[in-house]
Amino acid sequence: MARPSRVSRALSQNFLADRAAAARLARLAVPDPRAAPLLLEVGAGEGALTARLAPRCRRLLAYEIDERLVPGLGARFSAVPQVRVVAGDFLATTPPRTPFSVVGNVPFSRTSAIVDWCLRAPALTDATLLTQLEYARKRTGDYGSWTRLTVLSWPRHEWRLVGRVGRHSFRPVPQVDAGILRIERRRVPLLTPTALPGWRHLVELGFSGVGGSLHASLRRTHSRRRVDTAFRSAGLDRTVLVGAVSPGRWLRLHEVLAV
Structure with a gap:
């Protein structure tokens, strides 16, 4: 595992340093590369996940809020035509009007805001997010109980826990493991x-x-x-x-x- 050189506690950064975990997350986010015209990555960091997503989509917008990391990302992917590094806060961007997917190792402190952004985006097809395991389990009913947000959004969105990533796959090592949360917009809503x-x-x-x-x-x-x-x-x-x-x-x- 490569150790990231710069970490901001204020931004709740925990870099995904496990290559196998990054590759697995990319496969779960984009099962069929032919069906992924536009992908938005939340918190590209140093590009560990970006590198594995790039071959699996036609266009990838890699958002990074930490201005210290943007030059390195830009240099790393300057020769990859389908990747565009976007400096700034993902939450401040306007959702695309054409179908798109979201994927990311999201800052744990901003998970709820990112999920809300995804649920409000009319053209979103799916979101695959690496979150705190407890959050993913609560939202998907894995504890045997269901939250208000999940029930409210259920007619239009399906929530699933599709994997787990141990805390030692991150640098710095967080206090808890992570879960891979998959939110899919239903092609046919359950209610009119x-x-x-x-x-x-x-x-x-x-x-x-x-x-x-x-x-x-x-x-x-x-x-x-x-x-x-x-x-x-x-x-x-x-x-x-x-x-x-x-x-x-x-x-x-x-x-x-x-x-």
């Missing part, structure tokens, strides 16, 4: 655009915590009889905790309560 406001209302009501349980929270808007019917249809016990309800069961609740 007109149904999405009702979906958001239902999920936010359920996660409000008002009433002491999911069943009680939903009764603030719906009658006990309708909520009981929806719970039976979804195969849920009235005492179930809101986080234990999978997105599929939420969809069934919505199907019954939206009538």
Whole structure:
């Protein structure tokens, strides 16, 4: 493993120094190079992942916020025509209007903001992000529970934990392992655009915590009889905790309560 020469704690930098892990992340991000016209890399660092992504796409925009690293990146990839190094904050850029993918070893402290950016980008097809393992497990239901953000976005986006990377694959070594989080925009959404406001209302009501349980929270808007019917249809016990309800069961609740 090569040891990176410059690290900024303020930017929450942990360089991916394991070549095998970088190659694996590139394969997971771009399974079929023929289907990757445009790729945006978040936090290119010293280019370890960039070098493995470049042969797998037609065009790669490598974003790097640390101005100390930009000249080295530019020099390293000056002879690679499909790579353009972009100096600046990825979060400040306007999403492309044509289909594109996002990949990156993201700064752990900025994970939520980067994920939100991806979810808001209309032309995003998928994002493959190296995050704290705990974050990836929480968002994908790997702990047996589901977060509000995952459930809210589920009709349009699928969340999966597709791999793990040990903490010793990074320099400096962080305190925790990392997870490879894959977010894919569905080609056919599970709900129509007109149904999405009702979906958001239902999920936010359920996660409000008002009433002491999911069943009680939903009764603030719906009658006990309708909520009981929806719970039976979804195969849920009235005492179930809101986080234990999978997105599929939420969809069934919505199907019954939206009538």
